[in-house]
Amino acid sequence: MKTTKLNTLDIEKVRQVAAIKTLEVQALCEIAQLVGAAAELDTALSEILRVLHDTLRMDRATLFMLDETGKRLAIKASYGMTEAEKGRGVYKLDEGVCGKIFRSRFPFVVPDIKTEPLFLNRTQSRGGRVKDKISFIGVPVILRKGPVGVLTVDRVFESEVSFEEDVQFITVVATLIAQFLELDSILKRKEEVLVEENRSLKAELNKRYSRHNIIGQSKVMNEVFRLIDRVAPSRATALLLGESGTGKELVARAIHQAGTRIERPFVKINCAALPENLLESELLGHEKGAFTGATSFKQGRFEMADGGTLFLDEIGELPLNLQAKLLRVLQEKQFERLGGSKTLTVDVRIIAATNVDLEEAVKRGNFRADLYYRLNVVPIVLPPLRERREDIPLLIDFFLRESNERNKRRLRLSVEAVDFLKNYSWPGNVRELQNLVERLVIMATGDWGKVSDLPSYMLAEPERKIQEETGLPKTIREDRWEPSVQPNPAGAFLKDMERDVVENALIRNGWVQARAARELGLTQRQIGYRIKKYGLVPS
Ligand SMILES: Nc1ncnc2c1ncn2[C@@H]1O[C@H](COP(=O)(O)OP(=O)(O)OP(=O)(O)O)[C@@H](O)[C@H]1O
Ligand SMILES: [Mg+2]
Numbered sequence: 319m320k321t322t323k324l325n326t327l328d329i330e331k332v333r334q335v336a337a338i339k340t341l342e343v344q345a346l347c348e349i350a351q352l353v354g355a356a357a358e359l360d361t362a363l364s365e366i367l368r369v370l371h372d373t374l375r376m377d378r379a380t381l382f383m384l385d386e387t388g389k390r391l392a393i394k395a396s397y398g399m400t401e402a403e404k405g406r407g408v409y410k411l412d413e414g415v416c417g418k419i420f421r422s423r424f425p426f427v428v429p430d431i432k433t434e435p436l437f438l439n440r441t442q443s444r445g446g447r448v449k450d451k452i453s454f455i456g457v458p459v460i461l462r463k464g465p466v467g468v469l470t471v472d473r474v475f476e477s478e479v480s481f482e483e484d485v486q487f488i489t490v491v492a493t494l495i496a497q498f499l500e501l502d503s504i505l506k507r508k509e510e511v512l513v514e515e516n517r518s519l520k521a522e523l524n525k526r527y528s529r530h531n532i533i534g535q536s537k538v539m540n541e542v543f544r545l546i547d548r549v550a551p552s553r554a555t556a557l558l559l560g561e562s563g564t565g566k567e568l569v570a571r572a573i574h575q576a577g578t579r580i581e582r583p584f585v586k587i588n589c590a591a592l593p594e595n596l597l598e599s600e601l602l603g604h605e606k607g608a609f610t611g612a613t614s615f616k617q618g619r620f621e622m623a624d625g626g627t628l629f630l631d632e633i634g635e636l637p638l639n640l641q642a643k644l645l646r647v648l649q650e651k652q653f654e655r656l657g658g659s660k661t662l663t664v665d666v667r668i669i670a671a672t673n674v675d676l677e678e679a680v681k682r683g684n685f686r687a688d689l690y691y692r693l694n695v696v697p698i699v700l701p702p703l704r705e706r707r708e709d710i711p712l713l714i715d716f717f718l719r720e721s722n723e724r725n726k727r728r729l730r731l732s733v734e735a736v737d738f739l740k741n742y743s744w745p746g747n748v749r750e751l752q753n754l755v756e757r758l759v760i761m762a763t764g765d766w767g768k769v770s771d772l773p774s775y776m777l778a779e780p781e782r783k784i785q786e787e788t789g790l791p792k793t794i795r796e797d798r799w800e801p802s803v804q805p806n807p808a809g810a811f812l813k814d815m816e817r818d819v820v821e822n823a824l825i826r827n828g829w830v831q832a833r834a835a836r837e838l839g840l841t842q843r844q845i846g847y848r849i850k851k852y853g854l855v856p857s
Contacts (some may be wrong), residue, residue, distance in 0.1 A: 338374075342487050345373040349494055359502040363395035366495060371397045374487075376471035378441075380407065381459070381495065382416050383467035391416050391468060393441075403441040414438040416468045419456045423465050425485045428454040431472075455484050457492045461500055469495060530572035532565060533716045536706035542569065542698060549696045550576035555648075557633075557693045558671040560700030561819060562838050563749030566671040567631065569698060573669055574627040582626030587619045590635035590844045598640055599656050602647075608657025618655060620647060620664050627667045633693065634674030634685065635844060641686045648692050668693070673816065702815065703744040703751065710740045713748060717755035729759045731767040738769050742776055745819040746838060775826045817852045820845065829856045 348369045355362045367379035383394040385408075393399075393407040409416045415436050419426045428434040431452050452472050459467040469492045473484065529543045549556050550573050558566040567586070574584045587600060599608070603618030619628060630636075636644065647653045652663050670693045679685035703710065714736060722728055731739075744750055754776075758767045769777070819838065827833035835845040848854075 338483075341373050345369050346490065346494075348373065349491065353498075353501075357502075357505060359498065360395060362498055363495065364397065366491065366498075367395055367397035370471060370491065376473060378470075378472045380470050381467055382407070382409070382420075382470070383459075384420075391420060394467065399441060407441040409438070409440065414440070415454065415456055416470065419458050419468045420465050423458045423460060425455070425457040425489060427456075427481045427485060429481070453481070455481065455488055457485065457489045459492045459496050459499070461496050466496075466499065530569075530576060532568055532572060533713050534706065534709045535712060536701075536709050538701040538706050539709060542700060545696065545698045546572050546576060549573060549698070551578060553667050555668045555670070555693055555695045557676075557695070557697045558669065558700060559676075559697060560671075560673060561702050561747055561815065562673050562840065563747035564700035564702060565748055566673075566700055567629070569700065570627075570629045570631075570669045570671060574629075574667075577627075577667070579626045579667060583623055584627045584629065585619050585623035586629040586631060588631045588841075589640075590632035590841050594637045594640060597637070598643065601640070601644070602653050602655055603658075604656035605658040608655070612657065615655075618653075620653060620666055621662065623666045624664045625666075627669060630668060630670040632672060632674075632844065633670040634672035634676055634679055635847070638684070638686065641689045645686065645689045645692060648689075675816075703747045707740050710744075710751070711736055713751055714739065714755060717752050718759070721756045721759040725759050727759050727762060728765050729762045729767055730765060731758075732769070735767055735769050735772065738772065738776075743779060745822045749839060750837075816848065817854070820848045820852065821854050824849075824854060824856075 349366050352362050352365050352369075355365065363381055367381065370376040370379040378396065378398050380396040380399070381394045382391040384390070385392045389411060391409045391411065393404045396404055396407075399407075411417045411420055415426055415428060415434070415438075418436065428437050429451075431437045431439065431454050434454075437454065452474060454470065454472055456468050456470040458465045459469055469488060471484075471488060530546060532539070532543070534540070534542070546569060556570075556573055558569055560566055570586075571584060574580065587597075589597060592600060595609075599612075599616065599618065601618050601620060603616050603621055604612050606612060606615045630644075643653075647664075648668060651665065652661050654661055676685055676690050676694070680687045680690050703713075714731060718729060718731070739751070739754075746753075754773070757773075758771060762771070820834070823834040823838050824831070827837060831845050831849070832842055835842050838845070840848075
């Protein structure tokens with residue numbers, strides 16, 4: 319049997335090769351472990367290149383990938399290069415060694431980069447080491463659809479490793495990188511499908527939970543939708559009742575739009591916004607010279623709304639004298655302009671709204687009973703937001719979408735923030751929620767809104783504390799533990815709520831009435847009236 323005797327040099331070489339093979343296996347093991355981080359592609363790629371450097375002393379390991387033009391190779395990941403060097407590493411497909419490897423789909427070895435004319439060294443990252451003999455090895459990265467990039471490494475010339483062995487090893491690494499890329503594109507495609515699915519589901523939900531552009535899925539809001547559908551096609555007068563910001567004007571417009579008068583005008587007048595004499599001429603119009611300052615004829619809102627809808631907002635603030643005149647127009651559908659003798663006939667559908675307890679006002683003699691009954695044909699009560707908390711996430715979603723679009727942002731709220739808002743008392747109702755979302759979107763610095771981003775008056779809400787202690791919202795506590803002894807519990811309850819809303823707004827605004835009025839969407843006259851009515855004073 320023939321035996322080969324190895325001399326000492328040969329033994330040393332075998333040892334070195336074995337050591338390198340061990341390192342290669344170790345490198346592959348480390349790279350394999352990075353599969354878990356594949357969802358963060360850029361990090362995973364940089365890590366692979368770092369492993370090449372740390373275990374096998376391969377310098378400037380670089381992954382070039384086709385850029386979005388499909389005409390150039392640019393650095394996707396690298397190890398041991400500055401940002402400036404990376405920026406310079408862009409090659410056309412017909413340029414240099416990288417271009418050649420990409421087009422040919424074959425590995426390429428430059429034993430000594432100083433003597434290879436094709437080697438462009440565009441990144442200029444090898445400045446300090448040109449006295450060493452640097453070899454360069456590049457292999458293509460190939461996916462099923464074809465080549466997508468090139469993986470390159472530098473080696474300071476070491477005689478103990480043959481280039482073939484290096485090429486073989488780097489080809490294995492390039493194959494692993496291709497797997498990472500494939501995985502990433504599968505994940506991205508799946509994510510795109512999910513995002514699209516999510517978007518269309520949300521749009522579908524929105525359609526389902528919003529009718530007439532009014533968001534809500536709660537039982538009470540479904541009842542509101544039912545009433546809108548019932549009343550809209552008729553000419554019946556609707557009376558919208560609810561706290562400030564609950565959506566009374568929105569519902570008034572919805573009734574108009576869902577009815578047969580949609581082609582005709584929707585005219586609004588705020589009965590609290592004008593002094594009595596001006597309000598009368600706004601409603602009925604006036605002839606030229608009807609009073610000092612009436613320099614020309616003016617059409618009133620009744621005439622403007624002929625054939626359409628007249629929305630009498632804040633009807634509870636209408637002075638008694640005008641209540642009588644309004645009643646006549648409603649009953650006879652006829653009136654005269656101020657200073658005029660001609661009787662005009664109009665066909666107007668009336669929708670009135672108020673956040674005042676009209677029944678209570680009738681009892682006190684502030685509102686005419688006959689007008690109240692004339693208006694209260696189809697009452698629609700808009701529940702305060704705290705009584706339909708299940709609608710809060712839907713509303714947040716709706717306003718976020720609107721506000722993000724308007725402000726070109728992508729804010730979302732954390733689960734904790736949405737939970738917090740679900741439990742907040744919302745004295746300003748939907749308007750307060752809408753304003754809050756707009757404020758968060760404008761002020762946000764990142765993509766996620768957290769509880770700590772909410773305004774301090776919300777976080778400090780005393781009601782929260784009690785609720786946390788009892789586990790019950792205020793309304794339920796009151797219902798259970800303090801049964802009302804009033805002759806009209808519902809009316810008294812509404813009054814209590816209004817008192818709370820106004821007082822809280824005043825506290826939040828440091829008792830500056832104008833600011834509190836603005837927050838609640840009231841006029842100064844209205845808030846002044848309520849402060850007096852409830853005897854509110856700073857404590
Ligand atoms: N259910 C809802 N879905 C979507 N937006 C709503 C909803 N309710 C109210 N809003 C929005 O909230 C804001 C306040 O609503 P609106 O003006 O109709 O309230 P209001 O009851 O008339 O208040 P006020 O008594 O203060 O006049 C509006 O911008 C409205 O579009
Ligand atoms: Mg309103």
